[in-house]
Amino acid sequence: MPYTSATADTENISSVTLTQGAAEATAPLYNAVGGQLSVHMIKPRKTAGGFMDLSYGSYALNREFLRLDSGEIGHTGVTGFASFSYRNANQWRGAGDSPRYHVDSRLLREWGKGSSASLIFSFNRQRQYYLRAPTRTQWHASGTHFNYASRYTEGDSSYYLLQENARAQTLLTAPLEFRLNRHFHLSLTPYFIYVAGYDGFGTTLDPQHSYQGNQPAGPLQASAGPQTGQITAVATDTFKQAHSGITASLRWDAGRNSLTGGAWYSYYDYSNPSRYAAVDANGGVSNMRGYYPILTASGEPLTSYNSHLVQQVNALFVQDRFHALSNRLTLSATFRAIMVTRTISNQLAGARYRNGASYFSPQPQLSASYDLTPQDQIFLNGTTGFRAPSGISSYNDRFSVATGAQTRSATSDTRPEYSIGEEVGYRHTGLVNVSAALFNYNFTNRQISTTSNLNGALVTESLNGGGQTARGAQLEVGLKPWHHFSPYLSGQYIHATIDNNLKSGMDYLPTRGKKAIRTPDFSGSIGLSYDDTHLFGQFTLNYVGPTYSTFMNDERIPGFVTANLSMGYRLRHVGFARSPQIQLNLINLGQSGYLSGVNSVSANARTTQGVYGTTIAGRAPTYFVGGGFAGGVSVSTGF
Secondary structure, X not given: OOOHHHOOOHHHEEXXXXXXXXXXXXXXXXXXXXXXXXXXXXXXXXXOEEEEEEEEEOOOEEEEEEEEEEEEOOOOOEEEEEEEEEEEOEOOOOOOXXXXXXXXXXXXXXXXXXXXXXXXXXXXXXXXXXXXXXXXHHHHHHHHHOOOEXXXXXXXXXXXXHOEEEEEEEEXXXXXXXXXXXXXXXXXXXXXXXEEEEEEXXXXXXXXXXXXXXXXXXOOOOOOOOOOOOEEEEEXXXXXXXXXXXXXXXXXXXXXXXXXXXEEEEEEEEEEEEEEEEEOOOOOEOOOOOOOOOEOOOOOEOOOOEEEXXXXXXXXXXXXXXXXXXXXXXXXXXXXXXXXXXXXXXXXXXXXXXXXXXXXXXXXXXXXXXXXXXXXXEEEEEEEXXXXXXXXXXXXXXXXXXXXOEEEOOOOOOOOEEXXXXXXXXXXXXXXXXXXXXXXXXXXXXXXEEEEEEOOEEEEEEEEOOOEEEEEXXXXXXXXXXXXXXXXXXXXXXXXXXXXXXXXXXXXXXXXXXXXXOOOOEEEEEEEEEEOOOEEEEEEEEEEOOEEOEOXXXXXXXXXXXXXXXXXXXXXXXXXXXXXXXXXXXXXXEEEXXXXXXXXXXXXXXXXXXXXXXXXXXXXXXXXXXXXXXXXXXXXXXX
8 A cells, every 4th residue: 555655755745634533534545443644735836936955964864855846837727846856864773775766746727716637646666674673672682783684694584685675656646626516516536556566584494394385395496505504585575556546526515504425436456476585695685576586396486475465445425514503513424335345365385265355334423513602612523433454464374484384374353443433522722722632432353453474574464452442531732823932732641441352372361451552541742833934943842651562461662752853044035046944853852762662562472371271372572663863954945
């Protein structure tokens, strides 16, 4: 699926909005359980010009961005822009760099009141090396020095060049808006996304006793190391994704009432063969894309899976918004019906060839707001959400390449997550802006995304976390500019618990009442900004509380604080330059690395007795490491 960071450069984004609770009815999404993040691209300027931004900083960071605006092309009313950016930097810990190339472009034609047609193209290509995720024991022993090896020695599969990730993404979309008359408005958005890439991880193979699925692979057609007797290889997870779709909606406005109805169709084709490539004596690999793979005795590429997924999504939605009591009361009701069909094939020997699932999810939503005064409002939301298991690996049989034993069944639980949420709150606007809310969420078949090791490759899969209840409160307070200063404060308290015992083998772990993983009780931030149109700056202090990484709550990471500071100066006009500015950014002030999140979750870190008395062995979770201190300077200007 597309990554937000790969879709548009920040200089080409006009606004970012977050819809809490659930996705909007017209959004081409079916799995946004917690809410919807929307990114809106800027419009091309009506006059010719452009914008450039140059940045340099820590870890050999260099980034160059250039956008050119055509202005109106002839007398057609069409405007457009195209931009290119390049960025590279060394890894903040360990060896390697991360080059990124990006192109954005947009053509726009507007006419009448509310009619427009756009053509948007985006291309992103990037490569990077994975940072090794430590267990808590490894973190305490090595800290930020725990990572992949920077030099290769024979048989060392932890060499950093073997842990490579690369992807190229192309996005093409054509949003169309038609104001048919003063009552009807038609929206059409066709789109196409193509992504290709690979994930590589170092591993070792037995040249004589490896398996293809549950069948012996015979002597592998690759050379073993003279000292180790093993084949050092890269387990390459290659993928190609083609995703096309269209959304269509028709809105009817009549006085105090606005009625919208529409549909969304999506076709997603995903192929995912794994391959192994031999490593030479210097740690080099012939090809990371699997073009020259290690072959079995029969001449077939050695693989852990050879999967193909086709997914189709059909969604119908209707929404009605009504204003009453002199527009002080706003009522909104939405109903969406989501239908998802997945068909998966796996050509691995011994594996179930065909698998899949079909899901149907009704999603009603209700909201109401009432303006007590022009500055004060109370609101109430009721939402529902749906999410299918992520990752094609959740539907595949798995086998050990070392023993041929089956390690996972394709008939494992793939039930979808469903959520029901309620929120009630208060907003005040004025010199001081305040937003406060209480919320309650109930989840069934809570989908927990994690990573697992499949014959040397780290793959994404979903775990069924059972039922979950989350209740809490959130508060935001911000002051409008006062003598050019604007302070800000936000915080959230959440009490999230697991509702039932979770299955482990033939027994159950006693997890009922335990706190939910990846959910800190408290998080918050404090900010202060200053802007007198020339001198500007911003300081933010963020806190994230302790977070559990196991369903049994027998391991967690401590809370952490991060601080960032930016300051700069801008001018109005200097020659051809429009509003040139220079800015200094300081990130992670006072930090030299910290555990910032959970990479792979675990049912229990310590050996635990199950509900029926079975001894359930523990497994250590792994963690993300937050970045160290970094600084950067950027110079930008319009023209």
